Amino acid sequence: AEAGPVATGPVAAEAIVAGLAALGVETVPVRIGADDTDRDRLATRITEALGEAGAPGGVVSLLALDEAPHPEHRDIPTGFATTLALLRALGDAGIDAPLWCVTRGAVSTGGADRLGAPAQALVWGLGGAVALEHPQRWGGLIDLPGSLDEGSLRALARALGGRGGGEQLAIRASGTLARRLRRAGAGRSGERWQPRGTVLITGGTGGVGAQIARGLADEGAEHMVLVSRRGPRAPGAAELEAELTERGARVTVAACDVADREALERLLDSVTGDGVDLPLTAVVHAAGALDDATVDALTPERIEAVLRPKVASARHLHELTRALDLDAFVLISSIAGTVGAAGQGNYAAASAYLDALAQRRRADGLPGTSVAWSAWAGGGMIDGEVADQLRRRGAPPIDGARALELLRQTVAHGDGFLVAADIDWGRFASALSATRPLPLLADLPEAGGTGQDPAGAEREEAGGAAALRTRLVELSPADRHTALVELVSEQAAAALGYADAGAVESGRAFKELGFDSLTAVDLRNRLNAATGLRLPVTLVFDYPTADDLAGLLREELLPSGEESADVDTAALAELDRVQSTLAALELDDIESATDDEMFELLDGMFELLGRDLTAS
Incomplete structure (x- = not known):
């Protein structure tokens, strides 16, 4: 899939397609532009382009190279919007061949490798969500160097063939590198960022922003500008201002849509212009919004609702303050952008952008720190039941005071990007x-x-699914339903982090049990592994209780006609066994048989009769 308007620069879609073709890779180019938003029409185009060739061995997307704003949604790069359209169209066309998304300059492999395209990093965040929601349809991410030569194209071809050593790869002159998460190490100095002058905090009256403001006030911040869309009218804003004033800080609560560049420019002028006694020395971008949805349910509007306060605001802050002598430029990101989060593809994408922007600033000699957090305790966008679920799953919310201490150390240490999470990785x-x-x-x-090993995991999954199916065939319809309800309850409890399947009542709606997009996809994945089926990500919404879902599994595993055939086959096998046993027995054998032997024989006959009557 090629970008509509071909990306400018030394790497262009045509060059990549021509290079792969020269290496013997058979390609079927499909050009996708900003106006290709109708998923049905796009799916038809893809099917027609493939023609008699049938299902492809893989799909390569060069769409992310187009960073131009989408004509109808200016806060979304066209390449990101068309990548999403392609993902959904592939599903509609029934194509499960692995999709590889190609970027250029979206990641950095080290200090000398400048990250030049933060906008393309959005696709890296989205990819983590797709890998969880549609594992059979996802190949991975490949970042290309600034200029392509034959060696780079050969490395690309090898990676597309699954010989790159991972699913998040960067091709550079030194070779192909695979992305890994490693511990930062405990050997850090006790140096901490010391706030001074004026500190501007977006999302400053929200949960995380308010915690940061309190901590910085305690550390001697002289003046804080707390920015939110509602400003003084935001819930709790007046109380927070009074609290911070008591702690010794001067406080300005300002109403501003930071994603509105002109409005932000006016606000910055008011805190940096002539006559201002305390210069702006730090920016903390904590604003954001959640709108959970699976990839199939994401629309440009839902993407923009998340990208606008997180991504557009960060970009404007970066551009409008880059000439200032700042001590710190801090971006509050999420671990979702690093490891992926089912049902949060838009938020994961926004977080990946923030991480990339911080690295871009560091490469340009500007202050920049992005910390990818797990949930913060004590407020924020993730709290209540969601926080409880994360705790049960091994990702408890991080203590706010501890988080602030780590944030100050990270800024002082000069890290451009760091993951900070209190996680039980096991x-x-x-x-x-x-x-x-x-x-x-x-x-x-x-x-x-x-x-x-993927092949080994697939064999293990197939074996488990076959054993389940065999077991179900041998059960009566009532016992079969009970067994499937138990299976669903066990997997639902595991998805929610409960140790006991009894916590999941078979007739109670999954939504009432606390399921959201994240846990819904987890349950779908667990059931796929246990049954060998390919169930939709909307499973718990389409079949809202364990009883309902058990009914679906029975129909998928043992369709009505096939179920009858299996029952007949099993009944005939049992009849053969009983007949063989009877034929082998002489009359005196029966007369001399023990009570236990006779009861075993009769049990087998009654079981056979029960099956036969049920099947008829």
Whole structure:
């Protein structure tokens, strides 16, 4: 799939397609533009382009190279919007061939490797969500160097063939590198960022922003500008202002849509212009919004609702303050952008952008720090039941005071990007790698099993599914339903982090039990592994109780006609066994048989009769 308007620069879609073709890779180019938003029409185009060639061995998307704003949704790059359209169209066309998304300059492999395209990093965040929601349809991410030569194209061809050593790869002159998450190490100095002058905090009256403001006030911040869309009218804003004033800080609560560049420029002028006694020395971007939805349910509007306050605001802050002598430029990101989060593809994409922007600023000699957090305790966008679920899954909310201490150390240490999370990787990683290996975590020993052989895992899954089907065939309809309800309850309890399947009542709606997009996809993945089926990500919404879902599984595993055939086959086999036993017995054998032997024979006959009557 080629970008509509071909990306400018030394790497262009045509060059990549021509290079792959020269290496013997058979390609079927499909050009996708900003106006290709109708998924049905796009799916038809893809099917027609393939023609008699049939299902492809893989799909390569060069769409992310187009960073131009989408003509109808200016806060979304066209390449990101068309990548999403392609993902959904492939599903509609029934194509499960692995999709590889290609970027250029979206990641950095080290200090000398400048990250030049933060906008393309959005696709890296989205990819983590797709890998969890549609593991059979996902290949991975490949970042290209600034200029392509024959060696780079050969490396690309090898990676597309699954010989790159991972699913998040960067091709550079030195070779192909695979992305890994590693511990930062404990050997850090006690130096901390000391706030001074004026500190501007977006999302400053929200949960995380308010915690940061309190901590900085205690550390001597002289003046804080707390920015939110509602400003003084935001819930709790007046109380927070009074609290911070008591702690010794001067406080300005300002109403501003930071995603509105002109409005932000006016606000910055008011805190940096002539006559201002305390200069702006730091920016903390904590604003954001959640709108959970699976990839299939994402629309440009739902993407923009998340990207606008997170991504557009960060870009405007970056551009409008880059000439200022700042001590710190801090971006509050999420671990979702690093390891993926089912049902949060838009938020994961926004977080990946923030991480990339911080690295871009560091490469340009500007201050920049992005910390990818797990949930913060004590407020924020993730709290209540969701926080409880994360705790049960091995990712408890991090203490706010501890988080602030780590943030100040990270800024002072000069890290451009860091993941900060209080996670039990042994528990948390099992859900992430339930349906496919996750090489990203291969260097974390406690994550265990995330790099398993895909073929071996597939064989194990097939064996378990076959055993389940055989067991179901041997049960009566009532017992079969009970067994499937138990299976659903066990997997639902595991997805929610409960130790006991009894916590899941068979007639109670999944939504009432606390299921959201994240846990719904986890349950789908677990059931796929247990049954060998390919169930939709909307499973718990289409079949809202364990009883309902058990009915679906019975129909998928044993369709009515096939079920009858299996029952007949099993009944005939049982009849043959009983007849053989009777034929082998002489009359005196029967007369001399023990009570236990006779009861065993009669039990077999009654079981056979019961099956035969049920089948008829």
